[in-house]
Amino acid sequence: MPRFYFNVVSNAGMxxxxxxxxxxxxxxxxxxxxxxxxxxxxxxVLSGRDISARKIHICDERGTVLLIVAFTDTIRRAD
Structure with a gap:
């Protein structure tokens, strides 16, 4: 079974x-x-902070980025 790594990326770093x-x-x-x-x-949000600009880089064991998940893409928008 493959191992995946979830690195959280922001403007301040990773x-x-x-x-x-x-x-x-x-x-x-x-x-x-x-x-x-x-x-x-x-x-x-409970702490009054907005971190929606962050992303998660899903990487393999070599550190290769396989997929990027933007925090904003995980929110269902109400119309």
């Missing part, structure tokens, strides 16, 4: 995921990144 997660597919990794982004934004 928080590197040193542990990673064993997941079956890149789609499973994308779903985990979406959940992580939503959880981080929820905590930030």
């Amino acid at each position: 928080v590197i995921d040193l542990e990673g997660s064993d997941l079956a597919t890149i789609e499973d990794a994308r779903r985990e990144a979406v959940q992580d982004a939503r959880a981080l934004m929820s905590q930030a």
